[in-house]
Amino acid sequence: MTQEAIPTNTPAGVPEALLSWVNEIADLTKPDAIHWCDGSKEEWNKLAADLVEAGTMIPLNPAKRTNCFLARSNPADVARVESRTFICSEKEEDAGPTNNWADPTEMRKTIKGVFDGCMRGRTMYIIPFSMGPFGGDISKLGIEVTDSPFVVINMVLMTRAGTKALEAINAGAFWVPAVHSVGYPLVDADGNARDDVLWPCNDEKYITHFPETSEIWSYGSGYGGNALLAKKCYALRIASVLARNEGWFAEHMLLLRLTDPKGRHFHLSAAFPSACGKTNLAMLRPTIPGWKVETIGDDIAWLRPGADGRLYAINPEAGFFGVAPGMSLKTNPTALEALDHDTIFANVALTDDGDVWWEGLTDEPPAHLIDWLGNDWTPETGTPAAHPNGRFTVRADQAASIAPNWEDPAGVPVDIILFGGRRTSNVPLIAQSYDWEHGVFVGATVASEQTAAAEGSVGALRRDPFSMLPFCGYNMADYWAHWLKMGKVLGDKAPKIFQVNWFRKDGEGNFMWPGFGENCRPIEWAVRRVAGEAEAVDAISGQIPAPGELNLDGLDISQETMDALFTLDPAAWSVEADLAEEYFQQFGDKLPTELTNQLAALRARIADAS
Numbered sequence: 001m002t003q004e005a006i007p008t009n010t011p012a013g014v015p016e017a018l019l020s021w022v023n024e025i026a027d028l029t030k031p032d033a034i035h036w037c038d039g040s041k042e043e044w045n046k047l048a049a050d051l052v053e054a055g056t057m058i059p060l061n062p063a064k065r066t067n068c069f070l071a072r073s074n075p076a077d078v079a080r081v082e083s084r085t086f087i088c089s090e091k092e093e094d095a096g097p098t099n100n101w102a103d104p105t106e107m108r109k110t111i112k113g114v115f116d117g118c119m120r121g122r123t124m125y126i127i128p129f130s131m132g133p134f135g136g137d138i139s140k141l142g143i144e145v146t147d148s149p150f151v152v153i154n155m156v157l158m159t160r161a162g163t164k165a166l167e168a169i170n171a172g173a174f175w176v177p178a179v180h181s182v183g184y185p186l187v188d189a190d191g192n193a194r195d196d197v198l199w200p201c202n203d204e205k206y207i208t209h210f211p212e213t214s215e216i217w218s219y220g221s222g223y224g225g226n227a228l229l230a231k232k233c234y235a236l237r238i239a240s241v242l243a244r245n246e247g248w249f250a251e252h253m254l255l256l257r258l259t260d261p262k263g264r265h266f267h268l269s270a271a272f273p274s275a276c277g278k279t280n281l282a283m284l285r286p287t288i289p290g291w292k293v294e295t296i297g298d299d300i301a302w303l304r305p306g307a308d309g310r311l312y313a314i315n316p317e318a319g320f321f322g323v324a325p326g327m328s329l330k331t332n333p334t335a336l337e338a339l340d341h342d343t344i345f346a347n348v349a350l351t352d353d354g355d356v357w358w359e360g361l362t363d364e365p366p367a368h369l370i371d372w373l374g375n376d377w378t379p380e381t382g383t384p385a386a387h388p389n390g391r392f393t394v395r396a397d398q399a400a401s402i403a404p405n406w407e408d409p410a411g412v413p414v415d416i417i418l419f420g421g422r423r424t425s426n427v428p429l430i431a432q433s434y435d436w437e438h439g440v441f442v443g444a445t446v447a448s449e450q451t452a453a454a455e456g457s458v459g460a461l462r463r464d465p466f467s468m469l470p471f472c473g474y475n476m477a478d479y480w481a482h483w484l485k486m487g488k489v490l491g492d493k494a495p496k497i498f499q500v501n502w503f504r505k506d507g508e509g510n511f512m513w514p515g516f517g518e519n520c521r522p523i524e525w526a527v528r529r530v531a532g533e534a535e536a537v538d539a540i541s542g543q544i545p546a547p548g549e550l551n552l553d554g555l556d557i558s559q560e561t562m563d564a565l566f567t568l569d570p571a572a573w574s575v576e577a578d579l580a581e582e583y584f585q586q587f588g589d590k591l592p593t594e595l596t597n598q599l600a601a602l603r604a605r606i607a608d609a610s
């Protein structure tokens with residue numbers, strides 16, 4: 001069957017090449033209908049109503065949350081599946097040792113096989129979208145084809161989707177094709193029909209990227225980054241390759257605008273691994289009087305050198321896909337307040353009065369809930385009511401902290417880059433890198449404790465360079481080389497690089513730093529460093545605040561704790577250096593010599609401090 005034979009609402013002006021691409025996918029996947037998404041409110045409401053009718057989404061109590069919905073996924077489809085995520089570059093070495101590589105010819109055969117007829121009995125949706133504000137030099141376009149209306153309504157919140165994006169594509173702009181199926185056809189090849197299920201998916205999953213042709217094909221999952229292909233698949237894996245080729249960066253970084261008491265603006269981007277308080281930092285409410293922190297992005301930044309030689313950044317997304325558990329009025333009031341209307345929740349618990357709940361939302365759990373699996377739950381049940389990777393999807397501008405310039409198509413000039421992670425020991429509260437090369441070494445060697453955002457053993461320490469381990473679309477060593485090269489392009493206009501760690505613990509296992517709004521204090525020091533107004537002393541892992549330089553006014557914290565937060569034990573750092581060296585070995589000849597030199601410089605600083 002070709003598209004002409006299938007009911008469709010193809011808009012006027014779609015060029016032949018795009019039509020024939022859509023026809024090819026329809027010929028392969030064999031949907032019953034094709035729907036071109038216009039991104040309108042009416043379309044969104046209609047799809048949401050259909051999903052409610054089907055039972056996939058439960059409308060929440062409108063008196064508590066207007067136009068909000070809860071979805072429960074299949075328990076086998078709850079997080080990104082890194083083990084089923086593939087980089088299908090022509091050469092294996094271009095994917096590198098930290099990615100799953102698959103031969104592109106073989107993978108194309110596999111993909112063709114699983115996609116054959118996979119949309120039978122379903123509608124195929126075409127979602128044109130823009131990553132970044134329309135018309136910006138840093139922005140780019142894409143089209144996701146999917147058989148999941150749930151994916152459509154999430155994509156419409158997460159990107160700038162619909163007619164305007166299609167018009168730009170029709171006019172000839174570059175775009176990235178992304179094809180997605182939940183892998184649950186409703187009719188088999190012999191014409192036998194079966195009923196749909198609340199959360200269609202498939203045990204067999206493939207999240208595949210073809211970097212040479214900038215293509216994405218994803219099969220078998222309907223959850224998060226496996227299915228909302230604009231996010232991790234495009235904005236990070238494919239975009240990181242485009243960025244390397246074109247001289248920019250696609251990074252797993254939040255983006256903030258900071259205003260100091262003098263009214264000066266600074267911009268900060270920060271790389272944190274998944275679920276490490278990134279959303280909290282993106283919506284930080286500073287405790288230092290006179291400071292303002294505003295949100296531009298919570299997860300991904302695209303950064304490109306501007307005409308003045310500085311690095312300009314945009315948030316390519318238009319929404320937040322955040323982790324709900326742990327979020328409360330104490331930890332992130334701004335995010336919580338943003339979720340009182342037009343929000344989709346996934347895998348959190350349902351209260352008896354039609355609201356949502358998750359671990360950490362309140363000190364005391366409600367006496368009764370329906371948990372994320374749809375079962376009755378009481379505090380005695382003994383299992384979490386919400387899945388630890390339970391999520392919310394909401395438009396970014398629903399956050400009261402959104403910066404006035406968050407949609408500036410030209411981006412914002414970045415002054416500070418932060419690298420973070422969860423480290424219970426060794427890594428100090430903040431340290432400034434000695435220079436760009438040292439900053440790249442710090443980013444390359446960052447390690448963090450594993451969280452629930454992906455499958456894996458929670459709590460285990462994993463090295464997560466630039467927080468890009470699961471998101472870099474090419475060889476990580478070539479990625480470091482790209483960062484080093486860009487440092488030469490940016491020269492003295494390059495942002496300053498810092499490493500932070502909010503998660504250091506004392507001997508009893510208690511966090512030593514209060515975190516949350518107080519995180520503005522090390523950031524304030526970083527800003528004053530950039531402005532040339534704060535002193536630092538040299539230390540093993542970088543330059544740390546000179547005594548008295550960190551603003552602790554109004555914070556009840558002992559000098560002993562502050563000292564402990566900045567303790568750099570040479571013996572422990574010697575082990576860190578050994579682990580970094582061991583980690584680097586897997587990259588063989590591709591490891592940039594600058595990083596080997598940085599390792600030697602680290603060892604020299606350790607020796608000096610011993």
Ligand code: OXD
Pocket residue numbers: 080224225273274275299321453454
């Ligand atoms: C995310 C992630 O969802 O990093 O942002 O896993």
Ligand code: MN
Pocket residue numbers: 252273274275299
């Ligand atoms: Mn992320």
